[in-house]
Amino acid sequence: MRKILIATEKPFAPVAIKKISKIFEKAGKEYNLVLLENYTDRNELLQAVADAEALIVRSDIVNTEVFEAAPKLKIVVRAGAGYDNVDCDAASAKNVVVMNTPGQNANAVAELAIGLAIFGLREMFSGKPGGELRGRTLGLHGFGYVARNVFRIARAFGMKVIVYTHYSKGAAAAIGLKVTKSLEQLYEKSDIVSIHVPARGEHIKSVSYEVMKHLKDGAVIVNTARKEVINEPDLIKIMEEKPNIKYMSDITPDCEKEFAAKFEGRYFFTPKKAGAQTAEANINAGVAAADQIVAFFEKGDVTYKVNG
Template sequence: MRKVLIATEKPFAPVAVKKISKIFEKAGYELQLLERYTEKQELLDAVADVEAAIIRSDKFDEEVLNAGKKLKIVVRAGAGYDNVDLDAATANNIVVMNTPGQNANAVAELAIGLAIMGLREMYSGKPGGEMRGRTLGLHGFGYVARNVFRIARAMGMKVIVYTRYSKGAAAAIGLKVAKSLEDLYEKSDIVSIHVPARGEHIRSVSAEVLSHLKDGSILVNTARKEVINEPDLVKCMEEKPGIKYMSDLTPDSEAEFEEKFPGRFFFTPKKAGAQTAEANLNAGLAAAQQIVDFFEKGDNTHQVNK
């Protein structure tokens, strides 16, 4: 009997665990739970005797992956997978997958909510603005960005996008594609960032790009903090006192924001994009089904390592 571990420092909702359990029960797999653990050794011990694991934001570094002597697959229930050491997984012949799109609507709604919060002056009672008629720039065009587009269009916004790899897909649904990242930032009243924290995207929101932001614009980041060059953003906000930064990620320079930019930023206490009951359930069920399909059908559609 195959053994599957759900290792979640932040557990799935009970209803999600129940439905995940049914998927594995039907497949004839044994499910083990490790929830709210506080010591890494607990995780090291738990992975030692399982062939598959479902995780959320849990760190699967080289030590953990080496400890999983029987591990064949790890599925990150969510889109981002920077918490998994892909090189170490590949070296151990472990397939790593994510569950793209399962939490996209949740993150998109948060991005729109943060933009509204910024426009309404943090709900402070000061006169604010409206979304309708403003231009929203999408930095990236993955699952989340496409949901942001859907919502923004319904609100009467003009939407443009910058993407290197999905220009045809964007144009096919009526989106205007900016000729460059600088062009996107220059033309947008609100920029919403939707790129992964890897490769060319690391610190891609730099002075070269930020200098094109209009004073009074809003930058929304529900991606990863690593895509922002924080010193450059701080400098930009010093030079343009109308810019606001809204994120569900607390930056490394939080103290500097608090000192210099009161009323011009908001950070959620913890990463909140996928923290809805619906996203929690969808990602968990997708992860479970992907594990079953991997073992029973050889399906590795959502593999992110090679």
């Protein structure tokens, strides 16, 4: 039998596990689903994965240590869009396929981004006079699944939406979005900037002083991507120079103490990464992961493979 291990420090909802189980039951008796939930000792994961052929994780770290402990492992699926918690090079070295489940939590993250924008504009519901979304310009830094959902929601609020993207210019233009010529232009023209790029390659620290210096004083930056895309010293500098800029995120930056000391009332960080923390996203990502594993073993389908 093929052992399919779900290893989650933050477990899937029971209804998600029920749906995942049904997928493997329907696929055939050769699939044996095993759960490792709420584990606190890394050795529990290493022991559980030893005879697994497939692994489903959420934000759990899957590194060289895990691949060395799992000689039978053929596929790892990260239930979610970001997969920086999986060492893709180590996986490739062991001929293990790594997949993510793009788009499954996109609406959840998009709703959070809009919520953070509202929270920032309304002075974090402190009682101070705030602002409205309607009539303001929203700049999308990136145009993947999440950003497209943010566009859909923002348009319903009566916002003007613009975008900067390297790779999806045609898709953005096709639905009537204005694509800016540069990232600097996007930040210059936006009242709210919502960041939707992965923590890889050219995007690492791409939100730099040279980009942010073009922001209007009073702009709101919303980051539901990753902290690594922000140049944190540059963010501190720009917030010092422009005293009405706000930074809203579901990722606590490394420089949190400096924010607390200098920028009270101008920032908000959720206690933990919150973009995909909805029942719907939880179910969607888990079900997609199960479907992809079955398709991989039954059909050799590697549509969502992310490693070389």
